[in-house]
Amino acid sequence: MGNILTPVMPPYSPELTAVMQHYPRQDGYLLKLFRVFANSARFAKKGVPNLLDKDSPLLLREREIVILRTTANNDCEYEWGVHVAIFAGAAGFSEAQISATKTGKCDDPAWDDKEKSLLASIDDLCRAGTIAEENLASFQRFWTREEQMEIMALCGTYHTVSFVANGARVELEDFAARFPTA
Numbered sequence: 001m002g003n004i005l006t007p008v009m010p011p012y013s014p015e016l017t018a019v020m021q022h023y024p025r026q027d028g029y030l031l032k033l034f035r036v037f038a039n040s041a042r043f044a045k046k047g048v049p050n051l052l053d054k055d056s057p058l059l060l061r062e063r064e065i066v067i068l069r070t071t072a073n074n075d076c077e078y079e080w081g082v083h084v085a086i087f088a089g090a091a092g093f094s095e096a097q098i099s100a101t102k103t104g105k106c107d108d109p110a111w112d113d114k115e116k117s118l119l120a121s122i123d124d125l126c127r128a129g130t131i132a133e134e135n136l137a138s139f140q141r142f143w144t145r146e147e148q149m150e151i152m153a154l155c156g157t158y159h160t161v162s163f164v165a166n167g168a169r170v171e172l173e174d175f176a177a178r179f180p181t182a
Contacts, residue, residue, distance in 0.1 A: 005036055005039055005164070005167065005168035006036065006039075006168070007032045007033075007035035007036050007038075007170070008035050008036070008038035008039055009035070012038065013041075015041055016038055016041050016044065019038075019041060019044045019045050020034070020038060020044065023037075023044075026082075026086060026173075026175070031082065031173060032078075032170050032171060032173065033078060033079065033082075033161070033164065033165050033170050036164060036165070036168045036170055037164070056150060057144065057146045057147045057150050058147055058150050058151070058154075060087065060090060060091050061091040061092055061093075062115075062118065062147075062151075063150075063154060064083060064087050064088070064091040064093070065091075065101070065115060065118055065119065065122075066118070066122055066151055066154040066155055066158070067079070067083050067154060067158050068080055068083055068084065068098075068101035068102075069101050069119055069122045069123070069126075070122055070125075070126060070154070070155050070158040070159060070162070071083070071158055071161070071162050072101050072102040072179075073122070073123065073126040073127075074126070074158075074159060074162035074163070074166070075162075075166070076158075076161070076162035076165050076166050077172060077178065077179045078165040078166075078170050078171075078172055078173070078176070079158065079161050079162060079165050080101070080102065080177070080179065081172060081173065081176030081177040081178055081179070082173055082176045084098055084176070084177035085173075085175050085176045085177050088177075094110065096110045097110045097111070098177070098180070099180040102179050102180055103180055106119035106120040106122075106123050107120075113138075114142045117135065117138040117139055117141075117142050118139075118142070118143075118151070120132075120135045120138075120139075121135055121139045121151065122151075122155055125152065125155045125156075126155065126159070
């Protein structure tokens with residue numbers, strides 16, 4: 001029973017307190033998932049905040065497409081729902097687009113051509129760990145090298161986040177959105 005991943009409650013060690021202060025909060029609340037990260041000071045140090053900074057080469061909308069589609073592909077309702085609740089409005093998503101991140105195909109008419117390319121690339125990365133030949137040219141055309149690296153890093157990071165949230169069976173946050181029904 002001592003090896004079950006659960007959200008760690010404060011007080012934290014001084015080292016972990018220093019790490020956890022860099023994690024974003026929702027109205028002062030530290031998410032359950034971030035407190036699960038606290039089971040390993042090493043993991044918490046390497047965690048998510050460094051990819052959610054204002055210096056990202058991606059627009060908020062683009063970043064959130066990557067995160068929502070990756071977490072949807074990994075059936076991680078926890079993280080998908082948190083991002084929908086916190087960022088979907090600021091990213092300018094319609095209800096149809098939010099739903100399409102989970103239930104739609106990459107060529108769903110809810111998206112413009114650049115976003116369709118992004119979704120196809122994310123689906124490829126999630127499925128095969130690489131971008132399929134038929135999608136690579138549009139990925140390279142629409143995204144700079146720096147943006148391509150950011151997209152791949154976000155996709156990889158949110159695979160890890162999904163694995164942790166799903167593996168630890170983190171309970172859904174009360175404020176978070178729920179997956180749409182197909």
